[in-house]
Amino acid sequence: xxxxxxxxxxxFWTTIVFLLLLIVxxxxxxxxILAAVDERNKSIEDALKAADKAKKxxxxxxxxxxxxxxxxxxxxxxxxxEGREIKDNIITEAKDKxxxxxxxxxxxxxxxxxNEKMKAITELKNQVAEMSIDIxxxxxxxxxxxxxxxxxxxxxxLKSNELN
Amino acid sequence: xxxxxxxxxxxxxxxSVFVSTTxxxxxxxxxxxxxxxxxxxxxxxxxxxxxxxxxHLFDYxxxxxxxxxxSIPLPVILYTSGNLDFFMSSDFHHGHSDVQKENRIYSIxxxxxxxxxxTEQKSMSIFDISITKNVASxxxxxxxxxxxxxxxSAGYKKNKYAPKKIQAFLEPLILFVRDDIIKANIGPKYxxxxxxxxxxxxxxxxxxxxxxxxxxANVTGNVSVTLVLSVFTFIITTVSANKNYWKxxxxxxxxxxxxxxxxxxEIFGVFTKPFALMIRLFANITxxxxxxxxLISLIFIAQSGAGNGAAWGVAPLSVLFVLFxxxxxxxxxxxxxxxxxxxxxxxxxxxVKEDH
Numbered sequence: 001x002x003x004x005x006x007x008x009x010x011x012f013w014t015t016i017v018f019l020l021l022l023i024v025x026x027x028x029x030x031x032x033i034l035a036a037v038d039e040r041n042k043s044i045e046d047a048l049k050a051a052d053k054a055k056k057x058x059x060x061x062x063x064x065x066x067x068x069x070x071x072x073x074x075x076x077x078x079x080x081x082e083g084r085e086i087k088d089n090i091i092t093e094a095k096d097k098x099x100x101x102x103x104x105x106x107x108x109x110x111x112x113x114x115n116e117k118m119k120a121i122t123e124l125k126n127q128v129a130e131m132s133i134d135i136x137x138x139x140x141x142x143x144x145x146x147x148x149x150x151x152x153x154x155x156x157x158l159k160s161n162e163l164n
Numbered sequence: 165x166x167x168x169x170x171x172x173x174x175x176x177x178x179x180s181v182f183v184s185t186t187x188x189x190x191x192x193x194x195x196x197x198x199x200x201x202x203x204x205x206x207x208x209x210x211x212x213x214x215x216x217x218x219x220h221l222f223d224y225x226x227x228x229x230x231x232x233x234x235s236i237p238l239p240v241i242l243y244t245s246g247n248l249d250f251f252m253s254s255d256f257h258h259g260h261s262d263v264q265k266e267n268r269i270y271s272i273x274x275x276x277x278x279x280x281x282x283t284e285q286k287s288m289s290i291f292d293i294s295i296t297k298n299v300a301s302x303x304x305x306x307x308x309x310x311x312x313x314x315x316x317s318a319g320y321k322k323n324k325y326a327p328k329k330i331q332a333f334l335e336p337l338i339l340f341v342r343d344d345i346i347k348a349n350i351g352p353k354y355x356x357x358x359x360x361x362x363x364x365x366x367x368x369x370x371x372x373x374x375x376x377x378x379x380x381a382n383v384t385g386n387v388s389v390t391l392v393l394s395v396f397t398f399i400i401t402t403v404s405a406n407k408n409y410w411k412x413x414x415x416x417x418x419x420x421x422x423x424x425x426x427x428x429x430e431i432f433g434v435f436t437k438p439f440a441l442m443i444r445l446f447a448n449i450t451x452x453x454x455x456x457x458x459l460i461s462l463i464f465i466a467q468s469g470a471g472n473g474a475a476w477g478v479a480p481l482s483v484l485f486v487l488f489x490x491x492x493x494x495x496x497x498x499x500x501x502x503x504x505x506x507x508x509x510x511x512x513x514x515x516v517k518e519d520h
Contacts, residue, residue, distance in 0.1 A: 002214065002275055003387070003450070009241075009292045010215060010388035013299040018392060021306050021367060026359040029313035033338060034358070036320030043324075 203468035205461030213382045213453050215298045216276045217253040221379055233258050238300055243291040244268050244280050253294070298389065301381035305374045309366055341365045341505060349509035353516050357509070360400060364393060365505040372449060372497035376490070384500070385449030390442040397508040398438035405515035437511055441504055448500050452493040459485045 144150050211220075219236035226232060237254035240263075249265045256263060262271040267283045276296075280288040295303075312330060316338075319331040327335045346361050347354045371383040383389055413430040416423075462482045467475035 003210070004446075006388040006391050007215060007292070007296075007386075009294055009296060010298055010386060011392055012293050013295070014302065014389045014392040017299075017302055017306055018363070018367060018396070021310070022360060022363045024310060025313060025363050025366075028310070029317050030338075030359050030362050032317045032320060033313070033335070034342065036317075037335065037339065040320075040324065 201468065203461070203464045205458060205465065209454055209457045209461070212457055213385060213450050214276070215296045215381070215386060215388075217256070217272065217278070217294055217296055218258070218276075219297045219300065219381075238295050238297065240270075240278070240294040241292075242270065242278065242280070243293060244288050297381045298383050298386055301374060302371060302383050302389070305370045305383065306367070308374075309370045313366070338362065345502070345506050345509050349506065350513040350516065356404070357400065357512050360396070361505050361509055361512075364396070364508060365501050368393070368445065368504055369498060369501035372501060373494075375449060375453070376493055376497060382450065382453050384445055385453055387442065387446045390446040393445070393504065394438040394442035397441060397511060398435075401438075401508075401511045401515045402434070404512060406518070408517065409515045437507075441507055445500050445504050448496060452489070452496055455489050456486055456493065459489060 217240055218238055221234050221236065223231050223233045235258075237252040240249075240251055240253050240255075242249045247266070247268065249268065249270070251263055251265070255261075256270075256272045259272050259274060262269050264270075268288065269281050269283070270278055270290075271281075272278050278290065278292050278294075280290045282288055312334065315330050316334045319328065323331070326332075341362055342358055345365070346358055350357055368384055371389075374380055375382050375384060413434065414427060416426045416430055418426045459482050463475050463479050466478040
């Protein structure tokens with residue numbers, strides 16, 4: 001049948017045209033197009049990977065920053081605490097010292113007062129003694145001017161000695 | 165992109181309907197002038213789907229009612245017993261006259277067959293390698309394809325980023341063929357076969373589409389063209405076949421009793437695969453052309469059978485059906501290119517597959 005009978009001329013030209021097309025398209029179309037597409041795909045992949053990496057780095061940087069911030073805050077707190085402690089210590093120490101000093105002063109003052117008191121007492125005692133002696137002298141003088149009274153006195157004195 | 169295709173499609177269809185109708189209106193006055201005989205569309209349809217030495221456009225009727233075909237003359241190249249003869253197909257005057265070159269007299273019959281006799285009326289054997297309608301159409305298609313792909317490829321030099329214009333249209337197609345047909349079916353060794361299969365796909369696709377243009381040739385619906393393409397696939401499959409492939413043919417994993425049946429079947433299969441490729445493409449494309457032409461012919465069958473009124477009645481329905489088939493044919497144009505490439509890739513894939 002005419003329809004399914006191959007024609008030699010058409011086979012000849014189809015073969016030639018197809019082979020030429022294959023060679024030409026390989027050189028001018030498939031190779032450059034596929035190379036360009038592959039290259040573009042690669043560059044897109046690279047760009048995506050780089051973006052991912054940058055994102056990860058950013059994240060790491062952020063956590064790092066946070067860590068540093070937390071540490072700094074901790075250090076600041078520690079410093080503040082230490083300062084407060086030092087301040088408290090200083091105050092307590094100063095208080096203690098002041099108290100000690102005050103106590104010392106108080107003691108010295110007491111001692112001094114005591115001394116002065118003792119001194120005053122001694123002086124008073126001496127004065128009283130002197131005065132007593134004077135009085136006694138005067139009394140004795142007046143007493144002894146009367147002989148009876150002397151005898152009476154002696155007798156009295158003897159009496160008390162005997163009792164002792 | 166979608167709108168572009170849409171516009172192209174509408175133009176194609178409207179043109180086709182227009183041209184086909186005028187064509188057949190002209191044919192509506194058969195030379196035999198036999199009244200009351202139903203119009204027979206078969207000769208016109210067969211004429212359309214077959215190759216020819218001239219590119220027939222339309223016929224017109226002069227004042228005396230004589231029919232004149234109008235066609236583009238094509239070069240005739242003949243190799244006859246050592247002599248290469250070259251002349252235009254118009255020299256045959258649509259088959260009304262012979263052409264004589266030295267001692268060789270060429271004549272053409274109504275099936276566009278050229279025969280040669282020498283001056284002593286003895287027939288000579290000839291090789292007809294003329295630029296026929298199909299060859300001319302194929303050359304035009306290939307040129308358009310080359311220009312399209314060249315423009316695509318040039319686009320990548322200017323534009324490193326997202327594809328634009330023609331690039332955006334063809335790149336997805338190229339990558340679809342490479343990734344989903346070639347890579348998916350051949351496997352890791354696909355690279356060697358990429359160029360052949362891509363070329364096959366686009367060659368078939370563009371010729372299918374060009375064949376849908378009104379007045380165009382039926383290139384991929386010609387058995388000679390599909391023969392060449394399937395022979396290429398056959399050669400590549402056979403040449404690149406590994407030990408595993410041959411082992412499977414001559415020593416299939418079947419019980420010994422079945423060997424005498426299986427081995428011939430396997431050997432037969434080697435040839436039926438490309439043969440099926442050839443027939444499938446040829447039959448699908450030809451069938452599409454026949455369907456469209458038959459549906460258009462309905463109008464003239466109605467007219468010759470029941471007059472002008474019936475023709476006008478049938479015409480809208482016929483046009484609607486043709487429109488529908490045309491849309492299907494656009495799908496088929498892609499589908500057949502896809503199937504041919506897919507099956508070629510599958511056959512090559514089977515031939516290079518490693519045993520596992």
